[in-house]
Amino acid sequence: MYAVEMVNIVKKFPGVLANDHVTIRIKKGEIHAIVGENGAGKSTLMNQLYGLYHPDEGDILINGKKVTIKGPKDAIKNGIGMVHQHFMLVDTLTVAENIVLGSEPVKGLNFDIKEARKQVKELSEKYGLFVDVDAKIEDIPVGMQQRVEILKTLYRGANIIILDEPTAVLTPQEVEELFEIMRKLKSDEKTILFISHKLHEVMEISDRITVMRLGKVTGELETSKTNPKEIARHMVGRDVVLRVEKAPHKPKEKVFEIKDLVVKDNRGLLAVNKVSFDIRKGEIVGIAGVAGNGQTELVEAITGLRKIEDGKIYFEGKDVTHFTPKQLRELGLAHIPEDRLKHGLIEEFEAYYNVILGQHYKPPFSNGTFLNHKEIFEYTKNLMEEFDVRPRRIQHLGGNFSGGNQQKLVVGREIRMNPKFLVVAQPTRGLDVGAIEFIHKQILKMREMDVGILLISMELEEIFSLSDRIIVMYEGEIMGEVKPEETTVEEVGLMMTGQRLVEARRG
Structure with missing residues (x-):
């Protein structure tokens, strides 16, 4: 049984066919990369899985059962979480407050900050996502903010986690830390959908790859049986020079x-x-x-x-x-x-x-x-x-x-x-x-x-x-x-x- 099936998904915007009868199947407990040129329809597809857009045609199945996802609340109920490329955090709130926002533990009629801190600490220790629960978002680095976003999805019970361009703003060291976290989540049977442009990262971290171009799926590849050149060819429709050839040039004044x-x-x-x-x-x-x-x-x-x-x-x-x-x-x-x-x-x-x-x-x-x-x-x-x-x-x-x-x-x-x-x-x-x-x-x-x-x-x-x-x-x-x-x-x-x-x- 697949954790996620999106079958014959069609999504149109004025003048643009963003998804053209796209079918994608994700196995439970795998890291599945979705790659393609800008405008290929990757984020549009994932935004439909998370309920931010609604398909014009097609079906979404979670664990073999057909579901209707009208919005992010429905996605969360179905165990789906999404970490966006541009983080959705409130700068002036603490790490713990951001993670529980919208699903706060209460004591009587009041927000129970002590319980929130405790739950966040336990969750962060379980997955090795170490954060300072009392730090304000505006005072922590980008890599730490991303951990907060991942913890937000886990706090809401996500088993399927969509990561949209998660390494775009990270240092090489932070990328390695993120990959360790992804491996840990995978070992806990979480399913990860990883949208990326960086082929060396896709080769390092994913199990399988779906390639999209101009709103269609152009390739379904097993990572261990492919290479960056083949992925790039599916993405662009031609051979791509992955290494810059720089002609000698003499600087002037x-x-x-x-x-x-x-x-x-x-x-x-x-x-x-x-x-x-x-x-x-x-x-x-x-x-x-x-x-x-x-x-x-x-x-x-x-x-x-x-x-x-x-x-x-x-x-x-x-x-x-x-x-x-x-x-x-x-x-x-x-x-x-x-x-x-x-x-x-x-x-x-x-x-x-x-x-x-x-x-x-x-x-x-x-x-x-x-x-x-x-x-x-x-x-x-x-x-x-x-x-x-x-x-x-x-x-x-x-x-x-x-x-x-x-x-x-x-x-x-x-x-x-x-x-x-x-x-x-x-x-x-x-x-x-x-x-x-x-x-x-x-x-x-x-x-x-x-x-x-x-x-x-x-x-x-x-x-x-x-x-x-x-x-x-x-x-x-x-x-x-x-x-x-x-x-x-x-x-x-x-x-x-x-x-x-x-x-x-x-x-």
């Missing part, structure tokens, strides 16, 4: 330089401490480091989004230390931000407005008073074609595109600016192999056009394959600078934990 930069974070604490480096035209400088070590504040300072306490920034030799984002864009600085929803696009705006942001006041898009919609529409159509943004609907709202297509819109807009210097932060976070391959090619194309590029990424593989030089940051300071061909992942890993280059090499 200096385009960008920072000297002794000092920046504070939102709490007023030192986030960037006396950082200095330069970037030349036609080279990619990658910054490696565990999240929260000053990379975000560094990028915000460089792009004019954060106040600089001390130090200097030079663009083509000109002091631009206190320039605004608009002034920096006028000089030729483009920025692909780490959070595409916060700083990259406006969810309520149509695609055609999103692709001209930052250039909306200039010809040919504007005559200074009115927008030239004919020109904007034509430009958007061409950009969507060139950067393979789907669906190809210029009126589609920014927030209604899948994550990968939102990213392509932002990348397309910034590259079409013809910048001299490009700041790229987490360019492929949460993207599928086809989108990653495409964006890597675009970044390398800019390098060949003698654009200076600063790349910040949590993906060490990405840093190694794209960068000409690698700078490692720890607690706001530079631990060392190396060339990818002259170092190792282990050496960079040591610097990421606070060892300076000389110490890492001394062993």
Whole structure:
């Protein structure tokens, strides 16, 4: 008997057939990966299992019994829990309060916090999901927040747990911890549905794989009998280059330089401490480091989004230390931000407005008073074609595109600016192999056009394959600078934990 069967599921949205007669069967006590390009219909399918959407056609069976899931309450009654990519936690409440929220233990008429803490502690110890029950969500790291989300599902009695892109915001160490938790849950006969784009993770943790493309199932594979190339072929419909081929390129003169930069974070604490480096035209400088070590504040300072306490920034030799984002864009600085929803696009705006942001006041898009919609529409159509943004609907709202297509819109807009210097932060976070391959090619194309590029990424593989030089940051300071061909992942890993280059090499 299967734990989950979704048979001939059809789900339509205006202009989009998200699920086209999808059938998927999940065995009890297995880790089942669901992979596919952005917009393939994976999350839509899982949202129907959790009751956030309702199928237009098809049946859902849990443990062989046909069920109707009208909403998350019905899903929870049927033993289904879901951990979303963007966590659903209340920042100002404690860990224990978040976990029991909506199903609180009571004593008389009052919420029994003592009992809540006790139940959460027992549950966390049982599954090795160790958390500080009294800590506020806003004070704990992302990896710990994810544990809280998993504990929330277990507290409500889930035997089937959906994890939607669970590693998208985790460090390599946190990913390993999550996989240990998943193995523990599996040994306790829990069934796990694991939505992911990262094929090496799918190969490491799953038992079986369902591949989706354009709303249909294109492959059902046993993990032990397949490989990343075959999975990618099912996902994209063609062979995909999984390793970046970077042509040699000779950097030219200096385009960008920072000297002794000092920046504070939102709490007023030192986030960037006396950082200095330069970037030349036609080279990619990658910054490696565990999240929260000053990379975000560094990028915000460089792009004019954060106040600089001390130090200097030079663009083509000109002091631009206190320039605004608009002034920096006028000089030729483009920025692909780490959070595409916060700083990259406006969810309520149509695609055609999103692709001209930052250039909306200039010809040919504007005559200074009115927008030239004919020109904007034509430009958007061409950009969507060139950067393979789907669906190809210029009126589609920014927030209604899948994550990968939102990213392509932002990348397309910034590259079409013809910048001299490009700041790229987490360019492929949460993207599928086809989108990653495409964006890597675009970044390398800019390098060949003698654009200076600063790349910040949590993906060490990405840093190694794209960068000409690698700078490692720890607690706001530079631990060392190396060339990818002259170092190792282990050496960079040591610097990421606070060892300076000389110490890492001394062993």
